[in-house]
Amino acid sequence: DVKVTQSSRYLVKRTGEKVFLECVQDMDHENMFWYRQDPGLGLRLIYFSYDVKMKEKGDIPEGYSVSREKKERFSLILESASTNQTSMYLCASSLGWGRDEQFFGPGTRLTVL
Amino acid sequence: AQKVTQAQTEISVVEKEDVTLDCVYETRDTTYYLFWYKQPPSGELVFLIRRNSFDEQNEISGRYSWNFQKSTSSFNFTITASQVVDSAVYFCALSVLEYGNKLVFGAGTILRVKS
Numbered sequence: 562d563v564k565v566t567q568s569s570r571y572l573v574k575r576t577g578e579k580v581f582l583e584c585v586q587d588m589d590h591e592n593m594f595w596y597r598q599d600p601g602l603g604l605r606l607i608y609f610s611y612d613v614k615m616k617e618k619g620d621i622p623e624g625y626s627v628s629r630e631k632k633e634r635f636s637l638i639l640e641s642a643s644t645n646q647t648s649m650y651l652c653a654s655s656l657g658w659g660r661d662e663q664f665f666g667p668g669t670r671l672t673v674l
Numbered sequence: 675a676q677k678v679t680q681a682q683t684e685i686s687v688v689e690k691e692d693v694t695l696d697c698v699y700e701t702r703d704t705t706y707y708l709f710w711y712k713q714p715p716s717g718e719l720v721f722l723i724r725r726n727s728f729d730e731q732n733e734i735s736g737r738y739s740w741n742f743q744k745s746t747s748s749f750n751f752t753i754t755a756s757q758v759v760d761s762a763v764y765f766c767a768l769s770v771l772e773y774g775n776k777l778v779f780g781a782g783t784i785l786r787v788k789s
Contacts, residue, residue, distance in 0.1 A: 603779040659769050660707050665719040
């Protein structure tokens with residue numbers, strides 16, 4: 562079974578803190594993704610990576626950065642957390658593009674106070 | 675531009691009722707893929723089905739069926755004889771070449787099945 566794990570299910574941080582969200586997949590997938598899920602907006606793509614050290618901006622990259630130093634690990638970084646970044650963050654991975662389904666982690670619910 | 679619309683924000687049914695979740699998509703591309711995902715209360719999205727733009731054949735998997743109609747740009751999902759375990763958020767998503775094959779998600783439909 563493909564397994565995508567995320568470092569925390571719930572996280573509470575203060576405004577201005579640097580926040581790291583970690584994602585690990587165990588199926589040797591090339592592509593990894595970070596989404597943000599908000600009610601009424603569905604999932605919106607923040608960043609994705611198609612190879613180690615490679616990254617591409619998604620639809621809402623502002624205020625976020627990412628790191629992929631190893632194939633199995635994709636980190637999302639909030640350089641200076643703000644209250645409008647309170648959300649559910651979902652990580653996903655896929656073997657290929659287009660037709661290949663994405664496999665999702667359980668999500669991290671981040672609250673920024 | 676590519677877009678997915680799930681007009682039904684929330685649907686409530688009683689167990690054993692049939693329910694259809696609507697999905698309408700927009701794209702100018704002729705090659706694309708459509709997906710449905712289920713997000714149970716645990717939070718993890720689960721892949722249900724994929725359809726490519728050249729295959730309009732409807733599909734049935736147990737109590738689940740999908741109706742793909744290019745003429746109306748729709749990819750609707752029907753659950754027959756719904757069960758409480760079907761309660762979840764359901765997302766329709768689109769992948770097109772012009773968007774680099776990234777997934778575009780609809781807003782999701784919350785399905786509540788009451789016993």
